[in-house]
Amino acid sequence: MSDTRAHIVILGAGIVGSACADVFVSDGLRVTLIDRSFPGSGATAEGMGHIVAMDGSPEELALSSYSRELWHSLSGSLSSSCEYRRFGTIWIAANDRHMSAVAAKHRVYDAIGIESHILDPAQLYRQEPNLRPGLAGGLLVPDDVVVYPPAVARELVDRAVARGAAAIFGVDVVRVDGPTVYLADRQEITGDVIINALGIGAPRISPHVPVRPRRGHLVITERVPAFVHHQLVELGYLDSAHGTSPVSVAFNVQPRATGQLLIGSSREFDVENSTVDWEILSRMVRLAVDYLPNARSLDAIRAWTGFRPASADGLPYIGPDPYNENVWLATGHEGLGITTALGTAHLLLDQLRGRSTAIPAEPYWPARILEESRGER
Amino acid sequence: MGNDDLSVTINGTGFAVSPTTSVAAAIQNAGITQFRRSVSGSSRGPLCGMGACFECRVMIDGLAHRRSCLTLCRDGMEILTDVE
């Protein structure tokens, strides 16, 4: 985009749209940000806020580790309400088989310069004395982060607006035709580029984009400061994150800046209902107290569900929509969208500006899926 | 009021109480007004007297965040106020 004052219309003020607004405005673009509700009110308000280098695939690792660096540099400008904490992650190995996965993970991280340390049992219990006895060890990744996503989204939007972005909140986007966005209140907004960052709502505006809601359950406890010190994730997580079974549950416990524990996580496809499911909730909680026996007596104060915007292949759609030359997509971030929102915003900006990107952008282009499905019609 | 035939400790000091006494009442009778500190550190004590407000939370027998207004004293109970 050679026109430095080009007008970008961003649909959706979740973490993805908010990050785009902040980054685009900083680079001198004109931005209009639209959301039917308020910033960070969708999936961004429902998830865990773990900023994590995730190695499900080389492309996932590239985007998440790039994004993690961007979070590190953003952190200085975030207010305390964003609850940014560099707690780090410990990937927990329950048995020797998991320990060999620890070694492999360590090598993968090492290869791209991500610090990690293999923990033997003694080191593991020194870090996390509340873990149950008999575990094989773990992998400590010290620079992973925990944030409070809705506050970050709001702050990024406030910053963008302070630098001149226009914001339209409380109005539904109804459709996009060519360069024009039609809103429920009959406003029409025309942009040089339209970014569809509507999360699970993206297909309403771009019906050909396969995004499915993937439901997750979470439970939050009362305040129990220093009960755990890192985000604790069982190594089975990767299988369950990308597995195909209809419901998967993994041990995933996060310390909050408030001293609360946020307990995850489950994954289910094809459920639209936001009602908490007892079976899943109790399976999840059972896993948590199995790993952290002293947590049995802690009170849970609230359980809820959220919907991850899942793409067809586990990678987000970041780039031009092959069906509409005015639209670029920024959705499908599934369970990693808080982390990868910053990388997404920078990849989009650099491509819009015709600059080279910090990591290869092609793996995330929507064309990889959309061209295929186009062919099938 | 019934006989004072139970003994509990509050912050390490022993008190005789009757079995129909709630932990909240026992604490106040011991002259303590600050049950806990709020998240920003100000002093708090019971508000609702019926389990709704969570302002009367104390540690009872090693368990944190127990609502003292809902809990009756039991013999040998160890009660600690103003703990995280």
Place this chain on the structure above:
Amino acid sequence: MSNDTRYEVVVVGAGPGGIAAACCAAESGKSVAVIDENAVAGGQFWRGGLSQYGTRQASQWLKRSQAVSIDWLENARVVALRSPDTLAVCRTDSEDVRTVRFGRLILATGARELFLPFPGWTIPGVTGVGALQALTKSGLDIHGKRVVIAGSGPLLPVVALNLKQYGADVLLVAEQAPEDRVGRFAASVGEQYSTDTWVERVSSNGDGELAVDIRQSGDSIRVQCELLACAYGLVPNSELASLIGCRVRPDATIEVDAQQSTSSAGVYAVGEVTGVGGANAAIMEGQVAGYAASGNTEALEPVLAQRDRVREITERTYAAYALREEIFRLAEDDTIICRCEDVALGSLLSFAAGRTAKLQTRCGMGPCQGRICGPITTRLFGWSSGSVRLPGSPVSLGQLAALGDR
């Protein structure tokens, strides 16, 4: 997990409404259980148990409840529906859990007090009105204590008299409503009862003394005391009803029809939780629901009319206590609204809706889950109350895990 016993009628809440409902259902030949989170049945009105009260009404219900077979599940909190006909129940005095199946369900979960914020209302020693009574009934020694009772409603004089019997030195009963509406209550308390009077602020001079600034017929006076009990009426405990899916009105009362039936089939609601004030009305509603849930139409007919009469009287009484505007303007920018998370008035003013404010300030996110600040923000800002999520009340992770085992 333990027994999944089935009862034809299950009552949640062992206050006057729940006790009456349970008796009527049992007398109609149904198998009945009553579940209450307190150690002893009685609810707010008969706190500590029916046998403690010498009144004719209490002895009558004590006798009726003893003449039939009812399973009393005490120290037991209903946290949610486990499945459409099964309650998830947690012990409050141990880590045990159980499920209870029902044919018909009667919700008699009562009410809590309405608190409205004024500077200093978070200082220890400032409680609700019914709250101070409840604490006293559970053993708080208020003999010789200087007490100010304030707020609004018929509870004020009742509690004042009661606390005097316990030996309290009641300095003032400050009723915000005007005298022409509530005058006749004054007689029962005596000269301390003052209408058109409300608390504006309280401060603590250390060593347990409270200085209460009171507006009385246009003047400001200061009263020194040890305890200030202040509340503005009641708020229904309708969280469980919401979780179950019963229709709940914006003022948090549960919608019921003439037979006390809620919008959920087979689920009834009675007493304070339906918005009708007072123990007498709760008892009448309880009888209606007890008979209706048992299909005992013969016994039902006569109590319907009696209930309507009692409702009418109590509605007239409560209408006198409409809150004056000034009460909603007492909080200052640094006055705490959400006590769990210490969110002050000033930080809420820029938000248009409760959900945004909650996500951005943590207002209502603490352990009470908005039970105290929700009714406040509804009245101060017109925000709708937040969604109720499982568990209806905090339960331990061990109990949550166990409840899924079956």
